[in-house]
Amino acid sequence: MVDAMRLPVTVLTGFLGSGKTSLLNQWLRHPQVQDTLVIVNEFGEVGLDHLLVAHQQDQPMVVELSNGCLCCQLRSDLKQTLKDIHWRFSRNGVRQFKRVVIETSGLADPVPILHTLMTDAYVAAAYQLDGVVTVVDSLLGLATLEQHPEAVKQVQMADRILLSKTDLADVDSPACEGLHAELHRLNAMAPISQLDTALVNTAGLGLLFGIGVEHGFPHWLPMLAAPASHGAEVTTLSLELQQPIPQVDFEQWLALLRAYDNPGLLRFKGIFQIAGEQSPVAVHRVQHVLHTPEPLRDWQGQHQRSQLVMMTQSGIGQEESQLLQPLARFVV
Template sequence: MPNFPIPVSVLTGFLGAGKTTLLNRLLKDSALADTAVIINELGDVAIDHLLVEQSSDGVIQLSDGCLCCTVRGDLVDTLADLVERLQTGRIARLGRVVIETTGLADPAPVLQAVMGHPALVQAYRLDGVVTLVDALHGGTTLDAHVEAVKQVAMADRIVVSKTDLVEDAASLSALRQRLRGINPGAAILDARDNAANAAELVKCGLYDPETKSADVRRWLGEEAGDHDHDHAHHSHGHDYAHHHRHDERVKTFTLRHEHPLPFSAIEIFLDLLISQYGDRLLRLKGIIELAEDPSRPLVVHAVQSLLHPPARLPAWPDAERGTRLVLIAVDLPEDYVRRLFVAAAGTPAIDTPDRAALAENPLGIAGYRR
């Protein structure tokens, strides 16, 4: 029987970043055996799939046994068709799906297709987002296209390509620093390094079925995400803010609460956050200690206005408990979101000079008292 849910990896990056080149290399790795590849192309004539390998009627059989599908219509229909093929025996095994987006794409609709369909959510789980950045043109692309900034901001892994063509080490270092400022929680890899192999890139998820273990810190990108946002995004002074106009709009921050929370509190917070700012929320990832059952952490994941059905881990993977929510967003009022979280949680979740006043009036509403 199929081993559901099947992990889905999204490979994105702006035009010319080298997605197809990397994909061809990764498909030769045994870690991607029994992998289906969906190529989400732009335009009336599909040609990118012809660059992956030899194609026949929209299905590509690679020499190592991987199965690749090109998109023939809607992404949801393609994913559903893969499940139907697997259940009827037309596909013997399906260990993973890789979706390569068009270079101009905002990754959010692709992630929403995987996370939001009531049938697909039972068959698939979003494992992670891998974003390629061209070392030669990455800086100018980020300046000119907000889609490129979103691709970086939503990534679990960032792969810098064409580094061998950059002669100025300082410019390459500046690009890496800029990528780190946009997304402090993502691992940044060089496409030429051995570390950028299939297993390292695609296994971004919280829970690894092969080891039956969960790595919360890695999944949340906590260590980097906890850095002070102003430092990460404005450490280059006025010139940085002027030239990198898209970058400064992206914020990454973490909400913490040390004690178990009732599910109703989390539900209220997420509902208010998504209803008010869902269009600005690039990604939200979190693990929660519930008052109703503290022994089994609740995992939440959202992309813009879509909240993936919460899942439960069988046990805590380490000694750390409590609630940790990592938010990556565009133009999100961080102070208001923190106060909203405080109001839902019932006690202050952050250090503040006026902690008592914040506890009494967490949303800063005139005349409000608990």
């Protein structure tokens, strides 16, 4: 169940020059983004100088933005930073921010951030992942993905992909069509939006906030399961179960997923219909780390069936088939 006491965290990532700077600066001008704490790492590209007020907080690494937000420059361990800010910016027992944005450097792998949010007991009790938003350059994105594995990982981990610089690119050109095809190959489940000024000003906050807070994890799955997509590096397999799963079968299968040690598994996302339960249960694994299954408040829409998505670099072979085999009898 979503806990109102846990602060939502948005991870904003994208390769060098993708446009995170422009997006975040536009984003922070919006009055609805007050009470947000922004964490940038030591090598971050975000230019916040024009948004900073003269007054600094009592710690040099934290400054106050002119719109009321706070900006924290990450210089050491993310885990410790999240612990410190949770109590440092409280007055009379009340936190002074309601959400957190972690802006990664252009060369960062977002997986360690997700691991921190999922595995540290204190952090997991105080924060919950809202979603991973990845910005991709419409002009240079295809070449970047071909040359830089960091950019590939950023796309693979995304819950939402934003295409920047669309005003400079011919969106109907073969190059842009090729970029869309490659993004879909790498991450068939992440919706793609063309990012322009009008979109940032109107729907931008909806693209960046509230990805998963209202209903927990189902934002990782579209209501209609996508077909499997295959590529040289990544295979995405989606599966829909027609029948509810008895609790004992679910627990036995979950033990298999927990013990599964193939390093090729990038991400597993699932929402399960458990027999006798009114609410669904969400399961999420990032590489080797399995998040504790989370009961959700309700279903989205009328489509109340288990849906699973597996993203792997090793293809769907014997090991993957054995992992999914216990669920096969619930497909029909």
